[in-house]
Amino acid sequence: MPIVTFLPTGKTVDVPPGTELLDAARIAGVDIDSPCGGKGTCGKCVVLIRSGDVDTDSLGALSQAVVSAGNVLACKTRVLDTPIVVDVPEQAGRKGGKFGDETDDVNLIRHELLPKNWQYDPLAIKWFVDVPPPQAGEGLSDFDRLVRRLQLEWGKKEFVCPLSVMRLLAGCLRVQNGQVTVTMVRESDRYHIIGIEPGNSTVEHYGIAIDVGTTTIAVQLVFLPLAKIVAVRSDYNSQIWCGQDVISRINYARREDRREELRTRVLSTINNLIRQVAESHNVTPQRICNAVISANTTMTHLLLGLNPEYIRLEPYTPTLLEVPYLSASDIGIDISPESWVYISPSVGSYVGGDITAGLLCTDIAIGANGFRLFIDIGTNGEIVIGDNEVLMTCACSAGPAFEGGGIEFGMRAAIGAIERIEVNPQTGVPNYSTIGNTKPRGICGSGMISLLAELFLTGWLDGAGKLNRQRKSDAIIIDGRHAKYIIAQADETYSEKALTISEVDIENIIRAKAAIYSACSLMVQMLGCELADLEKIYIGGGFGRFLDIRKAIVIGLIPDLPHEKFQYIGNSSLMGSYMVLVSDDYRDRQLELAKRMTYIDLSTEPSYMDQYTAAMFLPHTDSKLFPSVKN
Ligand code: FES
Structure with a gap:
């Protein structure tokens, strides 16, 4: 079989002739970016064939000159019966998320959302029992004696135990004279013993x-x-x-x-x-x-x-x-x-358990004085609107921009991410702050919103997402039809490379915000009301510690409403999972919410594309919808 060698790592793999290069790379443990999933449409899996022959269908997606220079799409190229050496370029946009220092992501705990008056009732419990030793002639097995002891404290319930735990029972009972800690899960009238340890380990739970x-x-x-x-x-x-x-x-x-x-x-x-x-x-x-x-x-x-x-x-x-x-x-x-x-239970193909968990962090389903809205901004944007009677939900494809994906220096909200930016109106030069006050490694979603809003408000960016080419600024690089904005100079950054945002990046951010805003306005219309009628709006997503509501309005991500109507609830899917982990009440409520929600498929709504196109502008093509920005 031909040997494929991947540079710069030097990893090699033997694969049969006909194997796709993308598959060979996976088998060798080499990551090649393939955003379209290997369909040959994104053009991102380009590699360079240093030596050897391959069979490729890359022409069309790549130009003749590029292919002649040895570049191919890994997903459209097959290995022949000869050894080859393949150079995999460094994958931009992925480096920012990996950190050597594994510090706590403190931003992921929203203390204001921790339940205050709930009943603590986790699914799994640990219980210490003192099981009497076996007696000659009583005819009871180890399991019989354990169950009798548990039934004394938990009532005449059925106790069941998988074979893997049963295998541990005899040994555990004889380490500390029958003193054991049992881990159990309650399911109506039946208790499942899922673990057993000698001694008392109830506090290690x-x-x-x-x-x-x-x-x-x-x-x-x-x-x-x-x-x-x-x-x-x-x-x-x-x-x-x-x-x-x-x-x-x-x-x-x-x-x-x-x-x-x-x-x-x-x-x-x-x-x-x-x-x-x-x-x-x-x-x-x-x-x-x-x-x-x-x-x-x-x-x-x-x-x-x-x-x-x-x-x-x-x-x-x-x-x-x-x-x-x-x-x-x-x-x-x-x-x-x-x-x-x-x-967590899902509602439909594009509204999943992350939303039913996130909904637990809001009071949408119990609101009686008007409709409330929940917007979860992730790679998919999901929207829930309703009150104590109606709950409607939909999903829109926002793309991963706000999580750092598809943006050259984008990263998730972690240490080193630029999260706030101010732009000098006269010079166009930025002043930024990072999570953890360290050297910048990239820009996270809240930083992108802050940057676009500041550039727009100071006139360095127009509504179509183009940087100002008329005024000179040290922060703007013009290269023919393309322009970039320098957020941090090379000597300021962790990687010692200038950290920039291009007009292509800006367009991706505008697409993401347009998808979310248009889905919100359509859902509100479907309930026969106006955005201004909304009583409260919850925003979830991985933006980090905060989301600047004013700036999110300036770029047209969220409706132009009084700020007190908004509440940023962070990673609500994670917080909802926590609630379900510690309380049976929340598990029941989540199931009930999932059943109550009506799923709306936006792809079947003819006006969605019109609304989306209208929102592809900062803040919107209809400036009357954003009076506070206009002023
Ligand atoms: S993975 Fe998208 S073109 Fe190859």
Whole structure:
């Protein structure tokens, strides 16, 4: 079989002739950016063939001159029966999210959202019991004696135990004279024993709340006896190499081996984050005995290895909306293997468990004095509008711009991200601040909103997203038809390269904000009211510590309403997962909300595209909709 060598890492792989270069790279453990999922449409998987022959269909997507110089699309190129050496260029836009220092993502805890008057009732409990020793002639097994002891305290319930835990029972009972700690899950009248340890380990009791986003994944470690969040970490979902949005991932997952690759990738990110939060608190994964995962419908399918293809095809049918409890070992989550994993219920193909979890952080469903709106800004923008009687929801494809995807120096809201910018009206030169007050590594969603609003208000950017070419500024570089804005000079940044934003980046941000604004205005219209009638608007998303409402209005991301009507609730999917982890009431409420919601498919709404096109301007083509910006 021909050997493929990938530079600059030098990794090699033997693959049969006919193997796609993109697949060969995956097998070798080399990441090649493939935002369109390998369909040959994005042109991002370009590699350089240094030596050897290949069979390629890259012409068309790439020019003759580019292909003649040895460049090919990895997804449209096959290996022949000769060794080849392939140069993989450094992948821009991914570096910003990876950090050597694994510090807590403190921004992911919204203290104001921590429940105050709720009933603490986690799914898994730990119970210490003193099981009497066996007596000659009583005819009771170890399990019989354990159950009798538990029934004394928990009543005449049925207790069941999987074989893997049963195998530990005899040994555990004999370490400390019958004193053991049992981990149990209650399910109506039946108790499932999911773990047993010698001695009293009731205070070593942890759970995990997980938000699986298309672009980023966040994990909280929760000390269950006090319902206290003790560590939080986030990272990019390593599936982003296989497509930037859910449609690209679904395309990528059409082949079974690639579906398995996506499952392995998301699990590796989750398990790596679990390891980090556990190690940061000296907790062994065995002490983590319950997990709640919230994700959009496609991510849920990919995590479980389900075929997501029919989510994309009419009539858009997922395999599952409500997932039954599964064990951690069934899914592949590295915690106590028999732990029950609860997956937040989805509403439809494009409104998933991340939204039903996020809704728990709002009071939309109980509002009686007018409609309230919840906007979750992620790679997909999801909107929920309603009150105590009606709940309508929809999704729009915002793209990953606000999470740093598709923006050359974009990054998630983590240490080193520029989050606020002011622009000098006279010189156009910026003044910025970063999360953690460190050297800048990139710009996060709140920084992008701040930058565009400042440039627009100071006249350095026009409504169409073009930088001002009439006035001279040290911060603007004009290169023919293209222009870039320098946010930080090379000597100020972590990478020692100038940190810039191009007009192409700005266009991506404008597309994202237009998708969200037009979906909001359409949903409001469908309920027969006006944006001004909304009583309250909750905004969720991974913007970090704050979202500047004024600047989000200036760029036309959110409606021009009094600021007191808005509440930024951060990563509501993660906070909702936490609520479900610690309280049975929230699990019930989430299921009820999922059933109450009516899903609206925007692709069947003829006026959506018109509204979207009208919103492709700063703040909007109809300036009357943004009177505070006009003034
Ligand atoms: S063109 Fe190859 S992955 Fe998009």
